[in-house]
Amino acid sequence: MAEFSLEELEAAAALVYPHMQASPLLRWPLLDSRLGCEAWVKHENHNPTGAFKVRGGLVYLQRLQEREPDCPGVVTATRGNHGQSIALAARLVGLRAVVVVPEGNSESKNRAMEALGCELVVHGRDFDVAVEHSLHLEQEQGLHRIPSFHADLVCGVGSYALEMFRAQPTLERVYVSIGLGSGICGVISARDALGLNTEVIGVVSSEATCYQQSLAAGECVSTASANTLADGMAVRVPNPEALAMMQGSVSRIVAVTDDEVKAAMSHYFEDTHNIAEGAGAAALAAALSEREDNAGRKLGLVLTGGNVDSVLYQQVLP
Missing domain, CATH: 3.40.50.1100 (Rossmann fold)
Incomplete structure (x- = not known):
């Protein structure tokens, strides 16, 4: 890049x-x-x-809506701030958002993401295992997967x-x-x-x-x-x-x-x-x-x- x-x-x-x-x-x-x-x-x-992550989520989701107006929803993995960004931006554009976090993740960040309207999934021992599970959900549910770097x-x-x-x-x-x-x-x-x-x-x-x-x-x-x-x-x-x-x-x-x-x-x-x-x-x-x-x-x-x-x-x- x-x-x-x-x-x-x-x-x-x-x-x-x-x-x-x-x-x-x-x-x-x-x-x-x-x-x-x-x-x-x-x-x-x-x-x-x-x-700071909210800035990236706002840009990504608005551009995704332009590229894929029929997108059924998005999935991503996070420790919290990226997930809040995606949850807020997905709500803004009217998309379903599934966010995967690892076990033992910050409870306050989990609550904040859910309050913004995402579906929270807890899976894996750390962030990188949560990423792997987001790949599985992408295939299983036909969601658009948002990486943490794009x-x-x-x-x-x-x-x-x-x-x-x-x-x-x-x-x-x-x-x-x-x-x-x-x-x-x-x-x-x-x-x-x-x-x-x-x-x-x-x-x-x-x-x-x-x-x-x-x-x-x-x-x-x-x-x-x-x-x-x-x-x-x-x-x-x-x-x-x-x-x-x-x-x-x-x-x-x-x-x-x-x-x-x-x-x-x-x-x-x-x-x-x-x-x-x-x-x-x-x-x-x-x-x-x-x-x-x-x-x-x-x-x-x-x-x-x-x-x-x-x-x-x-x-x-x-």
Whole structure:
């Protein structure tokens, strides 16, 4: 998959904005002090589903309706934010949506998806097994299967990167968490389409390092497990198209521990009074791990979402 032109990104953005506003890009003095630099936070936790994924779902489902007006319904696999995105967009266009989640998935995210009108199916030990079951349901029920990485999804979520770079085109570095890769690929596409030189740094969990290993190896490397509290980054099997977009475009990929993520979630609340889920706080965790090198720089931090279970969040706060 090639990167997208500015015209392609703007066409996708035009499908997003009738249904949501641009998210805030804010600077917080306490966070600046903690990081020792100027930091701008892209608050995707303020979106209608509490995460950046909603942008991709809106674009994908509207374009699907144009391509396949007789589509009987859709099926997808998720840990939560992608599923909420698809459920909301499917309701908007009047399509049945079946969402497969793994066992032990976030109860709050499950409830949110069902409240948006999807049919929730719980299957498998982790995200990648849930993906396999979505393939089975696609065949069994004749549904259109929506992957977690697709050109329409990348173009849709790329709208947040356009907003960020147009508001602050002199960002020196942007830290963004990596799940299956649509978010960081949207950032890469927007940066390059606008002709900027901003360094893009990916962030993974130390318990789910498939993309870090894959970027180092130059080919897709799967891991045996992805057991992290940051469920948005709990991926074992990388997407080859996402990896191809990252190669040569991502400066590096930083791995952060669950303890570092929990500390960053707490910092966001203490310094900005914002709730961040694990994947949402990962960019801050990575920037803090590189605090010395970031001194005096101008950073962008993508707070990708705020959908965290209350039990976990109570454990995180001091």
